[in-house]
Amino acid sequence: MKLLKDSKRALLKPHLLSVEDLSIPEVDILLNKANFYADANKQKGKIEKTLKRSTVITLFFETSTRTKTSFELAAKRLGANSIGINASASAIKKGETLIDTAMTLNAMHADVLIVRHPDSGAVKLLSEKVNCAVINAGDGTHEHPTQALLDALTIKRNKKNIKNLNIAICGDVLHSRVARSNILLLSKLGARLRVIAPPTLIPKNIENLGIEVFTDMKKGLVDCDIVMMLRLQMERMKGLYVPSTKEYFKFYGLDHEKLKKAKKDALIMHPGPMNRGIEIDSSLADNLDRSLIHQQVEMGVAVRMACLEMLTLGIDK
Amino acid sequence: MKLLKDSKRALLKPHLLSVEDLSIPEVDILLNKANFYADANKQKGKIEKTLKRSTVITLFFETSTRTKTSFELAAKRLGANSIGINASASAIKKGETLIDTAMTLNAMHADVLIVRHPDSGAVKLLSEKVNCAVINAGDGTHEHPTQALLDALTIKRNKKNIKNLNIAICGDVLHSRVARSNILLLSKLGARLRVIAPPTLIPKNIENLGIEVFTDMKKGLVDCDIVMMLRLQMERMKGLYVPSTKEYFKFYGLDHEKLKKAKKDALIMHPGPMNRGIEIDSSLADNLDRSLIHQQVEMGVAVRMACLEMLTLGIDK
Amino acid sequence: MKLLKDSKRALLKPHLLSVEDLSIPEVDILLNKANFYADANKQKGKIEKTLKRSTVITLFFETSTRTKTSFELAAKRLGANSIGINASASAIKKGETLIDTAMTLNAMHADVLIVRHPDSGAVKLLSEKVNCAVINAGDGTHEHPTQALLDALTIKRNKKNIKNLNIAICGDVLHSRVARSNILLLSKLGARLRVIAPPTLIPKNIENLGIEVFTDMKKGLVDCDIVMMLRLQMERMKGLYVPSTKEYFKFYGLDHEKLKKAKKDALIMHPGPMNRGIEIDSSLADNLDRSLIHQQVEMGVAVRMACLEMLTLGIDK
Numbered sequence: 001m002k003l004l005k006d007s008k009r010a011l012l013k014p015h016l017l018s019v020e021d022l023s024i025p026e027v028d029i030l031l032n033k034a035n036f037y038a039d040a041n042k043q044k045g046k047i048e049k050t051l052k053r054s055t056v057i058t059l060f061f062e063t064s065t066r067t068k069t070s071f072e073l074a075a076k077r078l079g080a081n082s083i084g085i086n087a088s089a090s091a092i093k094k095g096e097t098l099i100d101t102a103m104t105l106n107a108m109h110a111d112v113l114i115v116r117h118p119d120s121g122a123v124k125l126l127s128e129k130v131n132c133a134v135i136n137a138g139d140g141t142h143e144h145p146t147q148a149l150l151d152a153l154t155i156k157r158n159k160k161n162i163k164n165l166n167i168a169i170c171g172d173v174l175h176s177r178v179a180r181s182n183i184l185l186l187s188k189l190g191a192r193l194r195v196i197a198p199p200t201l202i203p204k205n206i207e208n209l210g211i212e213v214f215t216d217m218k219k220g221l222v223d224c225d226i227v228m229m230l231r232l233q234m235e236r237m238k239g240l241y242v243p244s245t246k247e248y249f250k251f252y253g254l255d256h257e258k259l260k261k262a263k264k265d266a267l268i269m270h271p272g273p274m275n276r277g278i279e280i281d282s283s284l285a286d287n288l289d290r291s292l293i294h295q296q297v298e299m300g301v302a303v304r305m306a307c308l309e310m311l312t313l314g315i316d317k
Numbered sequence: 318m319k320l321l322k323d324s325k326r327a328l329l330k331p332h333l334l335s336v337e338d339l340s341i342p343e344v345d346i347l348l349n350k351a352n353f354y355a356d357a358n359k360q361k362g363k364i365e366k367t368l369k370r371s372t373v374i375t376l377f378f379e380t381s382t383r384t385k386t387s388f389e390l391a392a393k394r395l396g397a398n399s400i401g402i403n404a405s406a407s408a409i410k411k412g413e414t415l416i417d418t419a420m421t422l423n424a425m426h427a428d429v430l431i432v433r434h435p436d437s438g439a440v441k442l443l444s445e446k447v448n449c450a451v452i453n454a455g456d457g458t459h460e461h462p463t464q465a466l467l468d469a470l471t472i473k474r475n476k477k478n479i480k481n482l483n484i485a486i487c488g489d490v491l492h493s494r495v496a497r498s499n500i501l502l503l504s505k506l507g508a509r510l511r512v513i514a515p516p517t518l519i520p521k522n523i524e525n526l527g528i529e530v531f532t533d534m535k536k537g538l539v540d541c542d543i544v545m546m547l548r549l550q551m552e553r554m555k556g557l558y559v560p561s562t563k564e565y566f567k568f569y570g571l572d573h574e575k576l577k578k579a580k581k582d583a584l585i586m587h588p589g590p591m592n593r594g595i596e597i598d599s600s601l602a603d604n605l606d607r608s609l610i611h612q613q614v615e616m617g618v619a620v621r622m623a624c625l626e627m628l629t630l631g632i633d634k
Numbered sequence: 635m636k637l638l639k640d641s642k643r644a645l646l647k648p649h650l651l652s653v654e655d656l657s658i659p660e661v662d663i664l665l666n667k668a669n670f671y672a673d674a675n676k677q678k679g680k681i682e683k684t685l686k687r688s689t690v691i692t693l694f695f696e697t698s699t700r701t702k703t704s705f706e707l708a709a710k711r712l713g714a715n716s717i718g719i720n721a722s723a724s725a726i727k728k729g730e731t732l733i734d735t736a737m738t739l740n741a742m743h744a745d746v747l748i749v750r751h752p753d754s755g756a757v758k759l760l761s762e763k764v765n766c767a768v769i770n771a772g773d774g775t776h777e778h779p780t781q782a783l784l785d786a787l788t789i790k791r792n793k794k795n796i797k798n799l800n801i802a803i804c805g806d807v808l809h810s811r812v813a814r815s816n817i818l819l820l821s822k823l824g825a826r827l828r829v830i831a832p833p834t835l836i837p838k839n840i841e842n843l844g845i846e847v848f849t850d851m852k853k854g855l856v857d858c859d860i861v862m863m864l865r866l867q868m869e870r871m872k873g874l875y876v877p878s879t880k881e882y883f884k885f886y887g888l889d890h891e892k893l894k895k896a897k898k899d900a901l902i903m904h905p906g907p908m909n910r911g912i913e914i915d916s917s918l919a920d921n922l923d924r925s926l927i928h929q930q931v932e933m934g935v936a937v938r939m940a941c942l943e944m945l946t947l948g949i950d951k
Contacts, residue, residue, distance in 0.1 A: 041426045044370055053678055055707060066421055069400055073372060073425055076398040081710040083703055100908060104700055107931035108707055109675045274417060297424035358743045361687055383738055386717055390689060390742055393715040591734060614741035 049079025163190035366396025480507035513537035683713025797824035805864035830854035
């Protein structure tokens with residue numbers, strides 16, 4: 001990657017692998033830019049094709065509609081040449097390694113590789129071998145930085161400030177890269193974080209992140225501004241973590257009754273896809289006065305446009 | 318969907334779900350526009366990018382090359398950001414509902430969702446939940462409106478008028494959304510319709526649509542201007558509808574001998590993909606003096622361009 | 635395909651099916667154009683959208699990341715409407731023939747069809763039925779012309795001249811369309827070719843192509859300028875061709891010791907995807923002083939841009 005002499009790079013690092021890497025001013029720049037694109041997308045305003053000479057490749061080793069489509073739309077709206085690679089149907093089958101696949105795409109002069117991989121750390125490993133920008137679109141149970149950024153933007157647009165908000169992250173915290181990225185980012189932005197989950201789904205030593213831990217949902221929701229539900233990641237569970245989905249809903253599913261414990265104007269979030277009736281009551285999910293779920297999707301495209309632009313800015317395109 | 322004050326919408330309804338919804342003037346507008354694009358595609362003329370700020374998403378819950386490619390090409394030729402989602406590889410696997418998938422795409426500010434689904438009525442259901450335009454690209458055994466429109470355009474370009482033509486639809490009428498949409502549209506445009514099929518493949522009460530019914534193909538073809546063959550939808554048949562494909566071809570496959578019963582200048586159509594030697598003799602399918610099969614494919618792209626343009630016209634893009 | 639009166643066609647034939655079809659001046663034109671695009675891709679220069687009214691469709695009946703992505707990027711960088719069809723998920727499943735699929739895409743006014751097929755000769759057969767340009771992206775064990783062209787360009791950029799170079803092609807020559815196309819093209823350009831392989835992996839009568847044959851790798855590598863390793867095509871091997879991959883590496887895998895037999899400045903190539911530790915030592919593959927493997931991928935996009943442009947040049951777009 002050639003950086004211009006008079007570099008206009010907004011981000012210090014060439015990749016977006018983790019929210020841990022981002023400083024608060026960098027987060028602000030990304031969220032401001034994303035906020036601009038959120039309005040432009042809504043108004044179908046003319047969007048400058050800032051990536052029109054760039055090549056953006058999505059390389060997904062796990063299936064995904066939501067995130068992959070969101071990134072591809074973001075790339076196309078900015079005018080990039082966008083190519084999606086379904087990695088399960090790829091050369092990996094022919095015995096090529098992850099790194100070789102990435103280096104091959106790099107050699108085609110990709111400008112940004114967007115990678116999802118079931119192994120924690122795989123995307124970072126890959127980023128060390130290529131000279132294009134890499135975005136982590138989710139690696140194992142580690143991080144999913146653009147999800148945390150889109151959640152922060154959604155909260156900001158609805159609550160004005162993130163600072164001092166009480167935010168509960170509820171459910172399968174153990175298997176959730178979304179939870180991890182959100183805890184790191186929202187704490188950094190001044191929110192007071194707590195997690196609520198059955199004991200089997202709480203990562204060890206999570207208190208070290210400086211957050212409160214509850215196993216009783218009704219206690220945990222008291223005084224919350226934001227209730228962020230997580231998907232029960234049944235495909236990542238090897239063994240028995242929850243007795244039954246019915247039991248799970250009874251104790252940890254968000255319903256009208258439990259929500260009453262939170263603040264009156266508490267808002268609901270969910271990264272999707274939802275298991276309706278398992279982690280969230282279906283009518284609550286659809287209640288547009290309380291649920292920010294569709295706004296999260298909407299902000300997702302905007303945040304990814306901002307990330308793509310910021311990561312390619314200052315590169316000699 | 319925000320309609321402009323001074324709306325230029327050509328179509329009354331925001332979606333294209335069924336030919337039943339279309340008035341004759343609306344059909345005329347669509348076919349005229351499609352006719353224009355058919356010529357432009359052929360001459361590689363400069364095509365105005367009328368959808369250049371629009372996002373078109375295909376969401377197919379059944380595999381398809383022909384229809385999906387046709388829609389994607391139509392969207393790209395008009396300059397849209399086009400994304401194709403193979404729904405079997407999607408979030409549906411993760412337990413997300415059809416409606417959640419559609420609402421997710423809607424939240425990304427799609428302008429048009431093009432949906433194929435194995436269940437009759439599923440596309441209509443979905444259209445009620447989103448605020449973008451929805452095109453039914455085939456739902457169960459119900460409707461496939463763009464196929465009927467492209468068939469109408471193909472007939473019009475070859476026979477000048479559709480009115481008073483004798484049109485036979487032959488074969489697996491029972492499982493065919495193509496048959497259903499064509500009967501509705503071509504009747505509306507003044508053609509005289511008849512169906513020819515073995516008794517097991519004729520829907521009950523089809524006479525109520527005001528058409529003739531034949532079980533003897535040689536009798537049914539007498540005096541026909543257009544012979545429209547249907548694909549034997551073996552994948553939709555649960556149980557025994559036809560004794561054997563060999564027997565089927567003998568009695569209901571179109572061959573040179575049976576075709577002699579139709580008018581001398583009768584033309585052959587087939588929506589594809591063909592089962593050669595089962596519902597149609599291979600040499601007849603390839604006879605460019607009689608077969609309109611490739612023209613149907615050609616008109617398909619043009620009709621879909623017209624539909625995309627008309628459904629987004631007057632929307633504040 | 636309508637050729638312009640005052641045709642500017644650089645290539646005599648309308649398709650690119652085989653390097654056998656190309657004259658030396660045609661190869662020169664393609665490599666010069668590709669060389670231009672190689673520099674433009676590297677410098678992110680402004681690339682004229684010479685295919686902006688063209689439709690390019692990839693139709694792959696074998697899975698591939700590398701080649702399919704390379705062609706799609708090439709098409710997009712030139713501004714074409716590009717659509718990729720994964721043929722295993724296509725109408726073929728519904729009983730449509732290869733030819734019907736191709737003619738369907740042709741009827742949609744494709745300008746270029748790029749086809750990979752497991753059967754030798756299938757792409758040529760298909761090219762005879764359509765009136766758009768067809769590029770063979772690999773047919774069975776027959777040919778893979780753009781791979782040979784990109785290899786020639788890679789050699790030319792590193793060794794200045796191809797003439798009189800000693801080039802060894804090593805490994806699974808029997809199953810390799812890459813080997814076949816390279817032998818034909820590089821011989822035509824004046825190189826001295828030899829193949830090195832175990833007796834079971836040498837095609838019968840290969841000497842008739844005017845090349846040397848070695849079964850002892852250490853002897854075969856003596857005095858070589860270019861060592862081109864082939865992938866062990868285990869998926870195409872029916873039966874027992876090699877005793878074990880460990881044995882294979884010992885005798886026919888390229889390692890530091892064997893490489894010493896070649897010229898001091900010998901360069902290594904591999905069409906990818908590599909089986910590391912089977913046909914090539916991993917550290918050698920990654921040694922940027924000796925390995926041209928990433929350059930091959932880079933040249934691949936450039937060569938395909940040149941081919942797409944030359945095949946559509948002079949067509950009334």
